[in-house]
Amino acid sequence: MTFRKKFNLPETATESQLKFMKIVLKEIGGDIYDSFPDSLYLARIQLGLKDRFHSFVPCPKCHKLYNKTDMDEIQKNDSIGIIRCSHVEFPNSASRRTKSCQTVLAEREGKKPELIYPFVPIHQQLEVLYHRPHFERLLRHWSNRRQFDNILTDIYDGQIWKTFRETDDENSAKFFRPEVADSHLGLMINLDWFQPYDGTFYSIGVIYAAICNLPRDIRFKRENLLVLGLLPGPNEVSLHKINHYIAPIVNELELLWSGITLNRTFECQNGKNIRAALVLISCDIPAARKICGHISALVSCHRCMKRANYEDHQHNFAGMEDMENWFITRDSTEHRRNALAWRSCNSTNSRKNFVSEKGVRWSELLRLPYFDPIRFIIVDPMHCLFLGIARWIMKRIWIDEGVLTPNDLKKIQEKMNQFKVPADLGRIPGNIERGEGFSNYTADQWRIFFMIYATTSLWEHLPSKDRKILTHFVRVCSILVSRILEIELMEEAHERLIKIIKLIEVHYGRVKITPNLHLSLHLCDCSNDFGPLYAFWCFSFERMNGILGKIFFFYFFTFLLYSDIVSLIFNNF
Ligand SMILES: [Zn+2]
Numbered sequence: 001m002t003f004r005k006k007f008n009l010p011e012t013a014t015e016s017q018l019k020f021m022k023i024v025l026k027e028i029g030g031d032i033y034d035s036f037p038d039s040l041y042l043a044r045i046q047l048g049l050k051d052r053f054h055s056f057v058p059c060p061k062c063h064k065l066y067n068k069t070d071m072d073e074i075q076k077n078d079s080i081g082i083i084r085c086s087h088v089e090f091p092n093s094a095s096r097r098t099k100s101c102q103t104v105l106a107e108r109e110g111k112k113p114e115l116i117y118p119f120v121p122i123h124q125q126l127e128v129l130y131h132r133p134h135f136e137r138l139l140r141h142w143s144n145r146r147q148f149d150n151i152l153t154d155i156y157d158g159q160i161w162k163t164f165r166e167t168d169d170e171n172s173a174k175f176f177r178p179e180v181a182d183s184h185l186g187l188m189i190n191l192d193w194f195q196p197y198d199g200t201f202y203s204i205g206v207i208y209a210a211i212c213n214l215p216r217d218i219r220f221k222r223e224n225l226l227v228l229g230l231l232p233g234p235n236e237v238s239l240h241k242i243n244h245y246i247a248p249i250v251n252e253l254e255l256l257w258s259g260i261t262l263n264r265t266f267e268c269q270n271g272k273n274i275r276a277a278l279v280l281i282s283c284d285i286p287a288a289r290k291i292c293g294h295i296s297a298l299v300s301c302h303r304c305m306k307r308a309n310y311e312d313h314q315h316n317f318a319g320m321e322d323m324e325n326w327f328i329t330r331d332s333t334e335h336r337r338n339a340l341a342w343r344s345c346n347s348t349n350s351r352k353n354f355v356s357e358k359g360v361r362w363s364e365l366l367r368l369p370y371f372d373p374i375r376f377i378i379v380d381p382m383h384c385l386f387l388g389i390a391r392w393i394m395k396r397i398w399i400d401e402g403v404l405t406p407n408d409l410k411k412i413q414e415k416m417n418q419f420k421v422p423a424d425l426g427r428i429p430g431n432i433e434r435g436e437g438f439s440n441y442t443a444d445q446w447r448i449f450f451m452i453y454a455t456t457s458l459w460e461h462l463p464s465k466d467r468k469i470l471t472h473f474v475r476v477c478s479i480l481v482s483r484i485l486e487i488e489l490m491e492e493a494h495e496r497l498i499k500i501i502k503l504i505e506v507h508y509g510r511v512k513i514t515p516n517l518h519l520s521l522h523l524c525d526c527s528n529d530f531g532p533l534y535a536f537w538c539f540s541f542e543r544m545n546g547i548l549g550k551i552f553f554f555y556f557f558t559f560l561l562y563s564d565i566v567s568l569i570f571n572n573f
């Protein structure tokens with residue numbers, strides 16, 4: 001098995017290898033090797049190896065989860081063999097109280113259910129990590145660092161880490177303090193959807209957690225990440241239905257908040273008590289809002305009181321002239337109240353009306369008493385600044401509005417070709433003169449484009465108002481992406497972002513103010529809470545998705561079952 005993991009062999013290859021070994025052994029030793037396993041299934045049974053994950057069967061319609069072992073049992077004992085979903089969506093409605101979903105979950109004995117949701121309890125994964133040498137020492141690393149008043153270097157310099165308490169009593173002890181540096185963990189969660197297969201539309205969602213106590217350079221390494229769940233495709237689960245998948249994770253987080261005992265750790269052979277809190281959700285905006293129960297980013301902001309304007313048949317976030325009226329942090333207590341009220345609505349329509357008025361749905365994460373549904377959701381700088389604003393300014397403003405003509409783009413490309421950049425920066429795709437070049441830029445390529453190429457290559461082609469936008473934006477990027485963030489410079493970045501939005505609103509119209517432009521106004525709040533953007537941005541998790549994407553792609557072509565792929569991913573962590 002170790003050999004298989006080390007060389008990343010597919011199960012089919014390992015099976016052939018086992019079969020071959022059995023033939024050789026039988027040739028040498030004869031009948032005594034009759035019982036040697038010739039399949040992975042038998043090898044696992046004989047060696048007593050078990051998968052480390054639980055499997056749930058989600059209802060394909062409402063996504064309610066059923067324990068797979070229970071389902072197998074029912075299937076075996078039930079003569080009819082058909083299992084239907086018994087979920088009641090509106091238990092408090094007089095007319096719908098008895099109306100259950102009734103979608104068929106499994107038809108006959110032996111037939112595998114369509115979807116599987118694999119899940120490894122967080123405490124089980126932590127137990128494995130705590131067995132490793134040096135893990136506890138690395139968890140304590142943050143408590144020995146030097147602190148400065150005017151700079152932010154990591155998540156520990158943010159207000160959340162510094163002020164988070166053991167209970168909701170403000171006089172209670174700080175949760176993150178040196179004495180418990182290796183037993184009180186701060187978790188950061190990421191949910192991302194990715195399409196593993198080219199040419200077919202198939203989305204798989206992965207929920208990871210990083211342990212913030214670990215030093216930044218190893219925090220996001222594959223071996224230190226916890227994989228909390230793998231949401232089955234082919235489509236992204238919609239809106240509040242995602243709660244069914246989050247519920248088992250929240251059950252675990254509730255346990256970890258009250259504290260669990262690990263039987264043995266590397267440093268404590270007699271066991272150790274640990275606690276953990278989820279202090280940060282770092283996803284792209286649609287995913288973050290979905291798991292936390294906020295309405296779409298097109299309609300209103302999740303951090304402040306700003307609501308979108310509906311003009312010319314589309315939403316926009318213009319209206320910088322009365323910023324003081326809406327740039328006010330939302331109240332998390334009110335959010336919780338509204339989420340509970342949404343949950344008690346007794347029909348789809350009443351829930352719909354409620355969401356359009358209040359902008360809030362129920363999220364299972366609200367079961368965590370300490371969870372702040374406003375401050376703990378960061379605006380991801382990678383999506384906001386690079387995939388959002390950089391692309392928007394270049395493509396939808398300068399190119400679409402004719403500021404940069406095809407001829408300008410050609411000259412810009414010629415200029416860019418003259419750049420000699422260090423090889424480790426990565427190449428920027430060419431062909432921008434045909435308008436194709438920018439289409440597939442990744443967030444990182446947009447960052448490199450604006451921080452290295454843009455000023456020199458665009459300057460002579462831009463009128464003065466756009467030169468101002470460019471100058472402000474390049475400066476904002478260089479301040480915000482630095483690994484050590486000066487608090488004073490952070491304020492400068494915020495002021496410049498306001499200027500960019502005002503310039504775009506005045507010169508290109510209110511319709512050009514997108515949710516991302518608005519959300520950039522919250523980047524500095526996020527840094528204040530969680531340190532430099534580098535400490536919490538999604539870049540780190542995206543690398544992980546690249547690895548998983550490759551595994552899925554590879555296994556798709558070996559025609560293995562989804563459950564085999566899942567087994568490979570979970571048993572490799
Ligand atoms: Zn159902």
Ligand SMILES: [Zn+2]
Nearest residue numbers: 301303304306
């Ligand atoms: Zn806002």
